[in-house]
Structures are given as C-alpha cells and as structure tokens.
Amino acid sequence: MKTVQTKAKIISNKKIKENYWHLEFESAIIAKNALPGQFVNIRVGHGFVPLLRRPISIYAVKGVKVKLFYQAVGTGTQSLSQRKSGELLDLIGPLGNGFDYRQAVKAKDARSILIAGGMGVAPLFFLAEKIKTSQPLVLIGAKTQKQILCMQEFKKLGCTVKLATDDGSLGFKGKVTDLLKLVLGQTKGLGLFSCGPRPMLKRVSEISCENKIPAQLSLEEHLACGTGACLGCVVATKSGYKRVCKDGPVFSSKELTW
Ligand SMILES: Cc1cc2nc3c(=O)[nH]c(=O)nc-3n(C[C@H](O)[C@H](O)[C@H](O)COP(=O)(O)OP(=O)(O)OC[C@H]3O[C@@H](n4cnc5c(N)ncnc54)[C@H](O)[C@@H]3O)c2cc1C
Ligand code: FES
Known part of the structure; x- marks a missing residue:
C-alpha cells in the first residue's frame, strides 16, 4: 500500500443537507x-489550528478524484466545511486496513450484508461500489427518517436497501441490528460488513457469532497521530491491544473483545 502526504486541490466542498457535506479533491496517487x-487524515484548517488532523473515510473514487462524505460535528469538521474549491488540502492517505471483500465479489447463492449506522454509510458506500455486481443487501439505520443517509446512492448502484429508524418514521421501527436479525431469518448471508456507533457494532458482532457468519467491523474511534505512532487509539483484541488507525479501522468481529 502506498501512503502519501500531499497537498490536494479541492474540486468542490458542498453542503448536501443540514450539516452533511461532500468534499471532492484531486489526487491521482490516493485515487489509485x-x-x-x-x-485520509486531513489538516482541516489553513495553519496548525486545530493541531490534530481529522480522519475521514474514503467515500468514492472516480478517475483521479476522491470524494469524502462528512458531518460537521465540531471544530475540526466545521473548519473543513469552510474550505473552498481551488484551495490545497494537506492530507495523508490512504491510511489503515480496509475491508477484505475478495469473497464478497464471488458471492453466488449468498449475499453480503452491509450494515450502516449514521455516518457509517461513508466507507460502506465505497465497498458497495466495489462489490455491486454481487448485489449486496444494505441495511441503513438512524434515529429518524431525517438522519437516513445515502439511500438513493446505494440504490443507484443496484443494491437492495432496507431501512430502520428508532421512531419508525421510515422503514422498520427499531434498531438496524433488529432488522439484521429479521433479514438473516430470510436471507442467506455470506458475510457482514459494518460501520457505525460502537454499541451497534457490538450487537452486529453478537449476531454474526449467533449465525456463524463472518463480520468485518470498521471502528470510528478518536484518533490522534493517525499513523500508528502514538498508541492513542488502541482497542482490546484477543491478541492484545491494537491500533485502530494502523491495524484497523476494520477488524474481524472474532478478533475484538468488547
Ligand atoms: C477511521 C475513521 C473514519 C472516519 N470517517 C468519517 C467519515 O467518513 N465521515 C465523518 O463525518 N466522520 C468520520 N469519522 C469521524 C470524524 O473523524 C470525527 O467526527 C471528527 O474527527 C470530529 O472532529 P471535530 O473536531 O469536528 O469534532 P470534535 O470537536 O472533536 O468532536 C465533536 C463531537 O463529535 C464526537 N466525535 C469526535 N470524533 C469522533 C469519532 N471518531 N467518533 C465518534 N464521535 C466522535 C465528539 O465526542 C464530540 O461529541 C471517522 C473517524 C475515524 C476514526
Ligand atoms: S492515533 Fe496514534 S497510533 Fe493511532
């Protein structure tokens, strides 16, 4: 894997709704x-404020263009939302270990199931693009209808999409993990791929164990250096502590201890 620190030209940085943004930049090497x-780990401001870079998943790649999907939740991501097209963005990437989807592309009589909570849609959309010929099933969960993200984008790829909202305002009423249990009663799952809040990932892990289906989980812990040097992001695994930024962010559910 080739990781670079680069100053990439911002092509566009657009609000798509509320505090959700799409940022596209040009970097042939990261795209490749x-x-x-x-x-990618981004220096979000123009100088060193804020000091720490912010990690954002790669959402899509087209030619030499790389697209990110982010929610402006605090100082760093709000700074990022102020960046303008034509400016240079200092970033390091691609970083971390991603999903192993070699089996998923070969799927025939069973389907890959992608389970996203909130902004967890971002890395799963890039995965869906890679495995779209195997027609993955995508489950998206949120508190309410307004927070359901990327439904149309996944559908455009040819994925089957099912939704769950806590308040029942759209799709299944309840947690996306309850929907997953229901779906696994009707569909043969080849493998689970998930990204979202920790309690959701823990439940996906339990369901994968109960159903004897492998699961790959992407953790979104708070990072510091983002390059494996500071040990600020370690999580407990069966083989000791591991760094989310370097050994992850994707881990096998069998590996993690909760
Ligand atoms: C590998 C990885 C990939 C990520 N991909 C994306 C992505 O594609 N799109 C996206 O919008 N976000 C993503 N995140 C989360 C994103 O990095 C954080 O939201 C961001 O760093 C927050 O910085 P801030 O300064 O805006 O907010 P802060 O001021 O630092 O925090 C604002 C609020 O967000 C919470 N928060 C901060 N960081 C995280 C986090 N990592 N997980 C959960 N809550 C957090 C804080 O507790 C606080 O409540 C990713 C995180 C990781 C580790
Ligand atoms: S953030 Fe420094 S080791 Fe992961």
Missing part, C-alpha cells in the same frame, strides 16, 4: 491506491 474502509 485507496481501498474501501481506508481513510
């Missing part, structure tokens, strides 16, 4: 090397 589940 990026794999689903990997991320």
